[in-house]
Amino acid sequence: MSSMARLARWSLRHKKLVVIFWIVLALVGMSTAKQASNALDQGYSIPGRESYQTNQTINEKYGTGGNAAPIVAVVKLPSGKTVDSSGVKSDLQTVTDKVEQVLPRSRVASYSSTGDRAFVSKDGRTTFVVAYSLPTPGAYGQSPQAVKDINAALRGVTVAGSTVQVTGYDALMATSSQDKNGGFGLVAEGLVGGLGALIVLAFVFGSFLALVPLITAFVSIMTSFLALWGLAELTPVSSIVEFLIALVGLGIAIDYSLLVVVRWREEHARGADGNEAVVRAMETAGRAVVFSGLTVAIGLLALLVLPLPFLRSVGYGGMLIPIISVAVTITLLPVMLSSIGRKLDWPHIQTDKRASRFWTGWATGVVRTRWVSALVALVVLGLLIGGATKLILGPANGDPNSLSHTSVAAQGLRNLEQAGIGVGAITPIEIVTPTTGATGLAQVLNDLPNIQGAIAPQSSSWQRGDISVVDVFTHDNSQQALDSVRNTAHAYGSNIRVGGMDAQNRDFIAGAYNRFPVMIILIAIITFVLLARAFRSILLPLKAVVLNVLSVLAAWGALTLIWQKGYGSHALWNVAATGSIPSWLPIIIFAFLFGISMDYEVFILSRMREEYDATGSTNTAVVRGIGRTGRLVTSAALILFLAFLSMSTAPSTLIKMMATGLGAGVILDATIIRALLVPATVSLFGRYNWKIPTGFARLLRVQMNR
Numbered sequence: 001m002s003s004m005a006r007l008a009r010w011s012l013r014h015k016k017l018v019v020i021f022w023i024v025l026a027l028v029g030m031s032t033a034k035q036a037s038n039a040l041d042q043g044y045s046i047p048g049r050e051s052y053q054t055n056q057t058i059n060e061k062y063g064t065g066g067n068a069a070p071i072v073a074v075v076k077l078p079s080g081k082t083v084d085s086s087g088v089k090s091d092l093q094t095v096t097d098k099v100e101q102v103l104p105r106s107r108v109a110s111y112s113s114t115g116d117r118a119f120v121s122k123d124g125r126t127t128f129v130v131a132y133s134l135p136t137p138g139a140y141g142q143s144p145q146a147v148k149d150i151n152a153a154l155r156g157v158t159v160a161g162s163t164v165q166v167t168g169y170d171a172l173m174a175t176s177s178q179d180k181n182g183g184f185g186l187v188a189e190g191l192v193g194g195l196g197a198l199i200v201l202a203f204v205f206g207s208f209l210a211l212v213p214l215i216t217a218f219v220s221i222m223t224s225f226l227a228l229w230g231l232a233e234l235t236p237v238s239s240i241v242e243f244l245i246a247l248v249g250l251g252i253a254i255d256y257s258l259l260v261v262v263r264w265r266e267e268h269a270r271g272a273d274g275n276e277a278v279v280r281a282m283e284t285a286g287r288a289v290v291f292s293g294l295t296v297a298i299g300l301l302a303l304l305v306l307p308l309p310f311l312r313s314v315g316y317g318g319m320l321i322p323i324i325s326v327a328v329t330i331t332l333l334p335v336m337l338s339s340i341g342r343k344l345d346w347p348h349i350q351t352d353k354r355a356s357r358f359w360t361g362w363a364t365g366v367v368r369t370r371w372v373s374a375l376v377a378l379v380v381l382g383l384l385i386g387g388a389t390k391l392i393l394g395p396a397n398g399d400p401n402s403l404s405h406t407s408v409a410a411q412g413l414r415n416l417e418q419a420g421i422g423v424g425a426i427t428p429i430e431i432v433t434p435t436t437g438a439t440g441l442a443q444v445l446n447d448l449p450n451i452q453g454a455i456a457p458q459s460s461s462w463q464r465g466d467i468s469v470v471d472v473f474t475h476d477n478s479q480q481a482l483d484s485v486r487n488t489a490h491a492y493g494s495n496i497r498v499g500g501m502d503a504q505n506r507d508f509i510a511g512a513y514n515r516f517p518v519m520i521i522l523i524a525i526i527t528f529v530l531l532a533r534a535f536r537s538i539l540l541p542l543k544a545v546v547l548n549v550l551s552v553l554a555a556w557g558a559l560t561l562i563w564q565k566g567y568g569s570h571a572l573w574n575v576a577a578t579g580s581i582p583s584w585l586p587i588i589i590f591a592f593l594f595g596i597s598m599d600y601e602v603f604i605l606s607r608m609r610e611e612y613d614a615t616g617s618t619n620t621a622v623v624r625g626i627g628r629t630g631r632l633v634t635s636a637a638l639i640l641f642l643a644f645l646s647m648s649t650a651p652s653t654l655i656k657m658m659a660t661g662l663g664a665g666v667i668l669d670a671t672i673i674r675a676l677l678v679p680a681t682v683s684l685f686g687r688y689n690w691k692i693p694t695g696f697a698r699l700l701r702v703q704m705n706r
Helices: 005-013 015-031 033-038 050-062 088-102 144-153 168-179 187-206 208-234 240-269 275-303 308-316 322-345 357-368 370-388 408-418 435-446 477-491 502-515 516-537 539-564 569-573 585-615 618-648 653-690 694-700
Strands: 069-078 107-111 124-133 163-166 430-435 451-455 467-474 496-498
Touching: 005 015, 005 275, 005 322, 015 033, 015 208, 015 322, 033 208, 050 430, 050 467, 050 496, 050 502, 069 088, 069 144, 069 168, 069 694, 088 107, 088 124, 088 144, 107 585, 124 408, 144 163, 144 168, 163 168, 163 408, 168 408, 168 467, 187 208, 187 240, 187 275, 187 618, 208 240, 208 308, 208 322, 208 585, 240 275, 240 308, 240 322, 240 653, 275 322, 275 516, 308 322, 308 408, 308 585, 357 370, 357 618, 357 653, 370 516, 370 539, 430 435, 430 502, 435 451, 435 467, 435 477, 467 477, 477 496, 477 502, 477 585, 496 502, 502 516, 502 569, 516 539, 516 585, 516 694, 539 585, 539 653, 585 618, 585 653, 618 653
Parallel strands: none
Antiparallel strands: 069 124, 069 163, 107 124, 430 467, 430 496, 451 467
16 A cells, blocks of 8 residues: 555544644634734845845944935926025925934935035936935835835925925835735735636536635645744745745645546546545545645755845745645545535536546647647747846846836936936945045045945934945946946955945845856756656656756746836736846746646656556557646646736736746746647657666666566
8 A cells, every 4th residue: 555545544534633633723824824924024135245244234333224225305406497506405405304304313415415416417407315214113124104204294395496206215116006006915816816716626627626625725825824924933034925825825735636636536437436536546646746745845945055045035935835735635635525525526517537528639639740849839938038038137126117107206216317317326335434434435436437426424324433334326226337336445445345235136146146056956856856756767857857947947038028028017017118127036936936837747747657557658648648637737727827817916016027927937837838848748759758777766766667
């Protein structure tokens, strides 16, 4: 008796214990979901990097700035007026004073307080005030309340007749929800995803069995939140994980239970009764679920090799999703099928004795035209992967121009750019330097190319004992400008350190992507070994790993085309081309899509392996395997896609982008990869799919192939 059969029989013998155990965990998880959400971390750190250490020093000494961007008040003077016109400097000082009054203990600087032309455009008509406020409690480095307070304080204030426009990352993010009608919110998004899943499941089963995968998903998600709360109390976990648990968890948990329930119905159609049908389903589909869950978990755990706590937390936090979903599927689901499965399987409209006619016909057509099918799939993937080669890694918080478009904050940013000051004014480079050399350093930095200016305010809020902060405003936040500032600052003195939000993001990119190839290799090796044991083959797992990498690269390409290039973002979400992709997003998409895509690969190839063992014919195995799993994989992908579709209604552009990347990846994988390329390549490779060297088989402790 296999281990899955033993576990299934144990669960069926202890039904009450299993049900009570999972119900208690789900109810406790539901009641503590808010505490779990509040315990999550909204920031990221880069230990050992100069920018991170500098920002930590700024935060410790000043409590403001460093890894947080300033709030920026912008003034565009009327035609014929400049900052040198009569009364303008006095009006600007009024703005500066009001900002300082409403934000006690903040760092504020402007042309009126410093006399520095770094705050003024070349034509003298546009100027700005920077204000580093204390972050709002619970908001990592962010000051949404400060934005509200400044807007209230400056309401009705004018400079030479011009109103003041408050901008900056916090202001742009605060107004983005207004531009995008607020979104649904996490709970509502989950409900929308659940409703979409119910519709798909009702179509798949044609009975009330559609409720069973949703029950499994509910228990899995609530228990995952409970585990997340405990984990977050022990170590920082990124807030991104809660979105992944709620929406990715919905899709994965339904996928796993869908696979088992479909196989259970098939066993019943073949004549197995009662618990025997449950046990048989767990021996086949349950085993595939375990391997699928392991591959998803491995894809996430591989994030641990990256030297960034933020991404590591997504790895071990996100790992809760597949592990708990597998545990619920292989213990609670057998009990539900045994107890209420037959009662819920009404009205049973379709038969499970034979495979899907459509998918059997589709697979037959692919086998007959395998060269053409493979070529078509590769061309589509090639075009998308070509798009991925144009991917540009941008700010972690997103390109500021894409966050808001119709607000006052957006207009303020546009005025800075149109005046030639540039976007760098809202993310200055911050330099910690000895006070005695601060003014001299600022003067040297002023002469660098692509620099709007450097400031070394003499007020006490910018100085702490023997150290001061120098801010540098670049025109475009380019890597060249940052490198120039760094090299010049380091050459100026030995105790000078360069930080700021943009510098930290550049260091994040270097730290993450330098180790990214190691992560890919680690995932590939472990996944290959697991699948080689599962499929008793060398070629099948190798092909699975390669196709999964291609699938993720294609998803990157779709993300690049839709968002960075803007081919769809404006039409679908009224968001213009972002010009870049947030630096952390491709890695997150890779980790999750690699595992999710492997789900479908395991579902399909497990059935093909089973059919080949029964018939000895590769083409028969392909046709029967797709005939039995095509509808399942398509339905599972559609459910996940609907979950990501609901996720894309979130007001945050960053969440929309993540949902787009994951959703596009799932659909591409289920159609181009699994429906075309997988059956075509398996048919092309013929009997070589099923071979495994004797020595390798012994090492993996698997039986030799026929």
